[in-house]
Amino acid sequence: MTTYSAVRTTGIYCRPGCGAKPLAENVSTFELPAAAEAAGYRACLRCRPYRVAGTVADEAPELVCRAVQLIITGLLDESGEEALGERLGVSARHLRRMFNEHLGVTPDQFARSRRAHFARRLLDDTDLSIADIAFASGFGSLRQFNRAMREIFRASPRELRDRRRRGDRLAADGGLVLRLPFTPPYDWEAMCAFLRSRAIPGVESVEGGVYRRTISLDGEPGVLEVGQGGDDHLILRAHLPYWEGVMHVVDRAACLVGLDCEPVRAREHLAADPEFGPLVAARPGVRVPGAWGPFEVAVSAVVRDQLPPEDATDALHKLVEVYGVPVPGLAHGLTHAFPGPAALADAELVGPLAREVADGNIVLDGEVKTLARVMRKRAAEEVALRLGARDAWPLPGASERLRPWRSLAAVYQLVNEL
Structure with missing residues (x-):
């Protein structure tokens, strides 16, 4: 299972294998990028943790895993945590408590991080326009998209695209x-x-x-x-x-x-x-x-x-x-x-x-x-x-x-x- 290391002195979190070597006493670990972001850390520009699989651990309670599956299908795109809890037969408050305890984030924070990370991958891998990427990633508006990307990655979508590396873009002859x-x-x-x-x-x-x-x-x-x-x-x-x-x-x-x-x-x-x-x-x-x-x-x-x-x-x-x-x-x-x-x-x-x-x-x-x-x-x-x-x-x-x-x-x- 992937764990992410966050450095308190720099405010940056990294994936395993990153070349950065901070002092151990300055490092906190998180199981999900969303949890590190909720704690105020931003993604490392060197190791780019948004490009690895951010899967939920199989030791999480089945209720949490079922909620994650519903979030993946887009349930929180047009409704809130109350609707998610109702679908699972629990209160939104109980669901937030379970997410915080086992994932370190609320359901809304988890969904928002997933949207932003997916958008960042589209900025790297494709030539889709900024507007297309915003709506492809489940954001309701360009303003919402720009705000989320600046909060999570500390840069605008256009600035992030300019940073992509030569080998990121995937050539496509269709689709x-x-x-x-x-x-x-x-x-x-x-x-x-x-x-x-x-x-x-x-x-x-x-x-x-x-x-x-x-x-x-x-x-x-x-x-x-x-x-x-x-x-x-x-x-x-x-x-x-x-x-x-x-x-x-x-x-x-x-x-x-x-x-x-x-x-x-x-x-x-x-x-x-x-x-x-x-x-x-x-x-x-x-x-x-x-x-x-x-x-x-x-x-x-x-x-x-x-x-x-x-x-x-x-x-x-x-x-x-x-x-x-x-x-x-x-x-x-x-x-x-x-x-x-x-x-x-x-x-x-x-x-x-x-x-x-x-x-x-x-x-x-x-x-x-x-x-x-x-x-x-x-x-x-x-x-x-x-x-x-x-x-x-x-x-x-x-x-x-x-x-x-x-x-x-x-x-x-x-x-x-x-």
Whole structure:
């Protein structure tokens, strides 16, 4: 897990490996850049900590992790901490206390830091205009954007762009190209194997070490491609109808490939298990995959739970062809965007699930008890795993010794069987 060192005498915080060598008595440590910024520190110009993965530790309470997932989807862009607390069934005051205790920041401070750091990466990596970057990063106005960047980075967006280094800009022959940073180890080959085994024909494909999928943004189609980049990042190429709110597209893509949480504690726990220890030693970089959308992964899990593997894949392909939104002119077997709940309300196998979601009777989240209202337990566990639950177990066999990290154990077992 990455920790950040802040120097009281300079007011600067750094990531591990920075060449600065302050006296130990002048250093404080923080687990998140947002926490260092909330304490009044600014990012080091030499090591640029905004360019590394600022993931939340897997030892944080599940309530905090669920709140972070909702922030990533953009819940705080147009609402406040009260709405976030209501969604989680707790008061905003309790949520702020939990965030301060475990992350060192409030939910609003966490969201604001994420927006600013994403904007800084866009200033470095792309040639998007300042205005496009402001709205792509989730800021409500240029004034708000400029104020946040000056407060966090002590410079205007234009000044920050002028500081970018020659190797920062990513050349693009189509689409927006961005780095998805991670803290090693990370096993992209294992992630591709898992995603390939669960790919929905017409919507997703994994070929030549690249994961591709269609998406829909306010009814307009787009395409995402994720592939290996370097030792500490993947490369995302996004073909989108517009740039507004692209931060949440990038964040959801990072969650999909397991970059939202570094499983330090989970890996340590499994490494001591006689069955899973050898698997962890052989592939220490395995992560738990996420999902692009809760409804899509729920439909897939329900179908795969009720049919043999080949029949399930064919059934999902048929659902996409009949009910999905055609996206012509794509390669790699991509043909449609996945249909929404209303479109599948009368579909075989998944109609009851689709109607409950379309009518607002259920919110698909990582709670197995909630999911079990509309699907069998094994499918509910599969969906919970993909939506960020740390202790889901969609497999047969005893697993009590693996608590509370059964999700990672399940992924290890599934990848080992592929």
